[in-house]
Amino acid sequence: MPQSQLQLDTLSPSTQVIRVRLFASLREAMGWDELLVSPSRAPATPFALWQQLQLARGWRQVQDAMEDEPRMESDGDDLPKGVQVAINQRFASSHTLLRDGDELAFLPPITGG
């Protein structure tokens, strides 16, 4: 899928639409930077969308490419250590309840400065 292409998942019964954004290594591993997504189950949280969009697959690829770094896996109930969540451009918990129109971003480890 070309990057920057917005897609609406119309199979979902939910009327909520969340704008999901990926950055850096995670974006390249998944092959998309932005999707409009309707959560497939309640409660709609960042972690639920992480599972729905199968982002763990991309995260595994990211980890494979960094063979000399310690691996940061998910413990099943939460995002892998190292991945942070932003809702409407503010850091947030992965279990925050999402609202219609929210902008949700999954951020791989930050390396600025």
Next chain:
Amino acid sequence: MGNFRFPVFCISLARESIAPGELLDQWQDRLGFNLGETPAATSLFIGRVRGTTAAGLALEALELEHYPGMTEGQLEQLAGSCAERHGAQAVLVVHRVGRLHPGEAIVVVAVMADRRGQAQRCCQDLLEALKHEAPFWKREWAGGAGRWVGGNTPLERRPQR
């Protein structure tokens, strides 16, 4: 001094090369004009691109991605809380984005305060905060291949005396 309010923030992202010396001169001139009297202590940090990758290869270029909007917002918030905590009077943060070459300045942080401790501690704290809490991502290019950097190195321990 008029009714100018402390602290004063000057925060920006730069797409092109930055010249830290010129940047500082401009900042100080503008602050002197605004504040009337320049605070007694200034602390400065300039970060430059290293010539080798984390794996020890010769670095061709460093690419910096950011989250437009959130990155600027986080820098402002971090600068604000840091300046308040340390009683700093003015903060300058300029961070590069895009493609950089070895030796180029990647970040400039400068802090003015009445006392050296305030200026130095604020400068160091703000640099550490922005390295971990402002969304930037580095990709190292070497031998024609790019590799995302896995994480920032922790601050070095103080040398033993």
